[in-house]
Amino acid sequence: MKQEELNALSYKIIGAAIEVHKTLGAGLLESIYETCLIEELRLNGIKVQLQFGLPIIYKGKRLNKNYVIDLLIEDVIIIELKCVDKLKLVHQVQLVSYLKLANKRLGFLMNFNVDKMINGIKRKVNNF
DSSP: OOHHHHHHHHHHHHHHHHHHHHHHOSSSOHHHHHHHHHHHHHHTTOOEEEEEEEEEEETTEEEEEEEEEEEEETTTEEEEEEOOSSOOHHHHHHHHHHHHHHTOSEEEEEEOSSSSGGGGEEEEEOOO
């Protein structure tokens, strides 16, 4: 996907998250925001994979367990959802690890437990 297309898709994703947050407000369970965000993205014609399983490869061997990515958008952008008082460094590291393991360039960490959604969005890029 070209950079311009990636930027346009990112803009739509952020807009969808803001719409969900405006409609629901803060203080609900992560699963509620996930369900509503998926619906909002699909209403905007965006392909979403929920709870995308990424195989664990350890020392060259595929193990019988998967990493679970919250949302994979259009096969190119990872979204990790949270509903926490404050995002921690470990949340950002988790997203970066998923980006590397999945060989994806862009991801968003979204915390819906904020006053304004834009304050709960962190963008991460995998520099490979």
